Amino acid sequence: MNSIRNIILSVLFAAAVMASAAPDISSVMGVKVGLGTAEYNADTTGSAVDVSNYGSAIVVIQTASGSFDGSNYFKFQLLECASSTGTFTEVTADDVVGATPDASGTIHTINAAQAAPAIKKIGYVGEMPYLKVRLDETGTATITASVAIIGGRPRIAPVSE
Numbered sequence: 058m059n060s061i062r063n064i065i066l067s068v069l070f071a072a073a074v075m076a077s078a079a080p081d082i083s084s085v086m087g088v089k090v091g092l093g094t095a096e097y098n099a100d101t102t103g104s105a106v107d108v109s110n111y112g113s114a115i116v117v118i119q120t121a122s123g124s125f126d127g128s129n130y131f132k133f134q135l136l137e138c139a140s141s142t143g144t145f146t147e148v149t150a151d152d153v154v155g156a157t158p159d160a161s162g163t164i165h166t167i168n169a170a171q172a173a174p175a176i177k178k179i180g181y182v183g184e185m186p187y188l189k190v191r192l193d194e195t196g197t198a199t200i201t202a203s204v205a206i207i208g209g210r211p212r213i214a215p216v217s218e
Contacts, residue, residue, distance in 0.1 A: 084215030091116065091190040091204035097131070098199040102191045105141040109186030110216065111208030116181060116190065118165050121174040121201040129196030130168035133177075133204065134161055137185035145189050152183030161193070167200060181206075 087110070092103040108114045118133050125131060136145035137152065147162025156164040156179045164179045181188060190204045208216070 085209070085211055087111065087208040087211065087216045087218040089206050089208070089218060091188070091206040092192060092202065094119075094201070094203035096199060096201045097192055098194065098197075100192065100194050102136075103189055103204065105138070105145075105187045105189055106206045107141065107186060108181070108188055108206065108208050110211050110213055112210030112212065114181040114188065114209065115207045116164065116179045116188070117205045117207060118177045118179075119174065119203050119205075120167055120171065120177075123167065123171070123198065123200035123202075125167055125169070125196075125198040125200065127168055129198040130166060130194075131198055131200050131202075132161070132163040132193040132195070133165040133167075133202075134158075134191040134193055135164045135179070135181070136162055136189040136191060137181075137183055138187045138189070139185055141187050143187075145187070148181070148183060152181060154180035154182060162191070163193070167198075167202075 089106045091106055116135060135148045137148055138145040148158050150157055158164050165177050188206055
């Protein structure tokens with residue numbers, strides 16, 4: 058009886074020690090490419106990004122130089138799906154924090170000159186395990202941009218991505 062009690066106490070002690078140890082941030086966040094860094098001058102859709110191991114995600118849009126105005130611009134649209142090869146649909150207002158998407162899932166629009174490179178972050182709190190970013194061009198615009206998708210609150214940690 059004492060040995061069973063000692064084993065249980067040892068397991069509980071080990072679990073308490075592991076729970077109290079604060080892991081570095083890189084072991085509890087995953088970073089994936091949503092749209093690679095490039096100069097874009099046409100509609101482009103990134104690859105499916107698996108966020109199934111995460112309780113939430115942040116979409117980080119980084120923009121630099123470009124040529125755009127009120128009639129020549131880019132929209133960054135966020136899409137979600139239950140599988141990596143299924144039909145991706147536009148996110149809704151319930152799925153994001155920090156933006157109000159329109160019917161096409163637009164979470165950010167670049168339609169005016171920027172004085173310097175900029176970063177925009179939008180939180181994803183939806184339920185779907187796969188995300189994609191679509192860059193939708195209107196007119197004859199160009200932009201240098203990239204999108205990273207950062208997963209947080211992993212269900213299984215540490216993460217290596």
